[in-house]
Amino acid sequence: MSKIQLVIVGGFLGSGKTTAILNIANYLVGHGKKVGVVTNDQGADLVDTHFLKLKGLTAVEVTDGCFCCNFDEFLDRINKLSQLNMPDVILAEPVGSCTDLIATIYKPLNAKNIKSIEIKPFSVIADPKRLKKLILDKNSNFHSEINYLFMKQLEEADIIVLNKIDLLSKEEKDDLIQFVKENFKNAEVLAVSAKENINIDKWIEMIFSKESAENTLDIDYDIYGQAEAYLGWLNLTATIDSETEIDINKIISEISDKLREEFIKINQEIAHFKLLTVSGNDWAKASISDISEQLSFDKRAQEISSNWDIILNIRADMDDQKLLEIIKRVLQESIEYKGGTLSVSNIQCFKPKQPNPTHRIK
Ligand SMILES: Nc1nc2c(ncn2[C@@H]2O[C@H](COP(=O)(O)OP(=O)(O)OP(=O)(O)O)[C@@H](O)[C@H]2O)c(=O)[nH]1
Ligand SMILES: [Mg+2]
Secondary structure, three states, X not given: OOOEEEEEEEEOOOOOHHHHHHHHHHHHHHOOOXXXXXEEOOOOOOHHHHHHHHOOOEEEXXXXXXXXXXXXXXXXXXXXXXXXXXXXXXXXXXOOOOOOHHHHHHHHHHHHOOOOEEEOOXXXXXXHHHHHHHHHOOOOOOOHHHHHHHHHHHHOOOEEEEOOHHHOOHHHHHHHHHHHHXXXXXXXXXXXXXXXXXXXXXXXXXXXXXOOOOOOOOOOHHHHXXXXXXXXXXXXXXXXXXXXXXXXXXXXXXXXXXXXXXXXXXXXXXXXXXXXXXXXXXXXXXXXXXXXXXXEEEEOOOOOEEEEEEEEEEEEXXXXXXXXXXXXXXXXXXXXXXXXXXXXXXXXXXXXXXXXXXXXXX
């Protein structure tokens, strides 16, 4: 029996992991491979899992903590995917606040000597604008511990994938590639656009032709834990009902405009805000991965409807209770004051716990 190839795609919140995974999966499926995806989050009710399923992929999730702290659940999901569709390739997306995966996933998996799995090199995606703000210009609103986490994520990469190059000039792109090459000498560096499908084939070739160097990070878990603790986390599922038909694209834009205004007012940074709405077969998805940037729609709804399911995930450098207060106000102003009814079925709001990996092998 041939081995399942396990491809892990990490990187900071909002860097483009899910977009890239979708593109890699489409490419592989187009080349006759069977693919499964494992998503991951500190909470439940994930935009990513729903989105990938809407796109026709088989996706399962590890919730309520990162892969490293839920190693057995991670293995269990790989087994589940094997039973569901015997994939040739499993693409796994660790939560964007997680690092140290070589020591906590790669090495433990190898130590277990699981015959059915072959683990491929570790790709870490970087959003170039965030990279510039955090490391090059050092002018981000994030706490310095979050910058540390961002750096550590890149340090352990076998392949650093500079994403979103469609948003850069040639000069900006060349400067950033040079910077990454000079500062992260252990990694291969590749510039791509996951959204515009630029260089995804080159990346896939790199993933399947190389092995991980498995360089264990030198990392201070107190700083790493503090970085995670600074991140307010909010996952919400709800339905919006109205007596009249709703243009959900307009509501999504209003929610995000108000949210950005609130963050700009208090000078705090969003790591990633993403929202998925579904009504029958129609759906919309949008996200903000930096307060200085406008909302970006991955897909707009095609129709108007009086009833929408909504999943909202937000991660920000903000106290969780303050984040909850802001979200409640924003939703009230964008939905309830406009005559809609918001019925919340689940809401989780917290700070991630101190990372405590199941295994850590230096
Ligand atoms: N312009 C541009 N936008 C991109 C690209 N890749 C991703 N995005 C956008 O960036 C936003 C975040 O992308 P995701 O794929 O959700 O990022 P992620 O890393 O999975 O985010 P988390 O799971 O929350 O950590 C979305 O709005 C994407 O459409 C790209 O290559 N170019
Ligand atoms: Mg994602």
